[in-house]
Amino acid sequence: MKEDNIKEDNIKHWDNAAENYIEKNNQGKNFHSQIYLVAVNELLENVNGKRVLDAGCGDGFFSLELAQKGALVTAIDGSDAMLNIAKRKHTHDNLQYYNMDLTRKLTFEDKFFDIVVANMLLMDIAEIELFIFEVARVLKKPGTFVFSITHPCFFLGDWEEDENNTKSYKKIRNYLDERVEELNFWGKTLHYHRPLSRYMDAIEKAGMYVSSFKEPIPSRESVESRPEQEYHYRIPSFVVIMAKSI
Numbered sequence: 001m002k003e004d005n006i007k008e009d010n011i012k013h014w015d016n017a018a019e020n021y022i023e024k025n026n027q028g029k030n031f032h033s034q035i036y037l038v039a040v041n042e043l044l045e046n047v048n049g050k051r052v053l054d055a056g057c058g059d060g061f062f063s064l065e066l067a068q069k070g071a072l073v074t075a076i077d078g079s080d081a082m083l084n085i086a087k088r089k090h091t092h093d094n095l096q097y098y099n100m101d102l103t104r105k106l107t108f109e110d111k112f113f114d115i116v117v118a119n120m121l122l123m124d125i126a127e128i129e130l131f132i133f134e135v136a137r138v139l140k141k142p143g144t145f146v147f148s149i150t151h152p153c154f155f156l157g158d159w160e161e162d163e164n165n166t167k168s169y170k171k172i173r174n175y176l177d178e179r180v181e182e183l184n185f186w187g188k189t190l191h192y193h194r195p196l197s198r199y200m201d202a203i204e205k206a207g208m209y210v211s212s213f214k215e216p217i218p219s220r221e222s223v224e225s226r227p228e229q230e231y232h233y234r235i236p237s238f239v240v241i242m243a244k245s246i
């Protein structure tokens, strides 16, 4: 019962944060989103004619991009606030939105999708094992799962500046302790910290294998116009993983 309450609270936080998140994310065009989206798009390659599930789609800007590239897209999220905005702003004949809790069994049949993509979702949900198991179930064999997350090794670390006021180090505390932390970037949301090995184990247990592992960095041009973001070249902020179902 207590667990259920936490999950419901989690979605309520996203309902409350939706407007702020969407404004700051600016349809994936903000500096940080671009870092991982470039890597995600490289891994997805050609999606034309593919059946794609966008899990944790938020306002659906990425789902729309996939549909515009010719994919048949099913986009799911647990937040009605997010989905209402998605249905208003990001529509396409090849794109359907549904409300679904990604910590429960998905309602799709086995081997339905060619690709599942999940941007910035897995560190926001309380359980990843069932979700990744469900991804493997709904994927064709072979099928592709691409997800981006904040870097589990460094995200919760505190920057330390050197004598030149340069962000050079991060202090990492209790990396192996799984825990929930409150964030306040867009209003309160929950961050589920788990070590990187938990993601790898869940992929392996679901019968998939990791075919690509990226720690993406921003382009030189983007850092030229935002020199204060140069620290991304020292310590990566994101991980993008591609796993294959077999």
Ligand SMILES: C[S@@+](CC[C@H](N)C(=O)[O-])C[C@H]1O[C@@H](n2cnc3c(N)ncnc32)[C@H](O)[C@@H]1O
Pocket: 007, 010, 011, 014, 015, 025, 055, 056, 057, 058, 059, 062, 076, 077, 078, 079, 082, 100, 101, 102, 103, 118, 119, 120, 121, 124, 125, 126
């Ligand atoms: C950081 S946002 C990412 C949204 C989108 N993928 C993007 O890149 O902008 C995380 C999303 O996960 C959704 N979410 C969090 N927990 C969820 C759950 N248990 N079931 C379904 N969606 C969930 C939130 O509503 C939110 O839209």
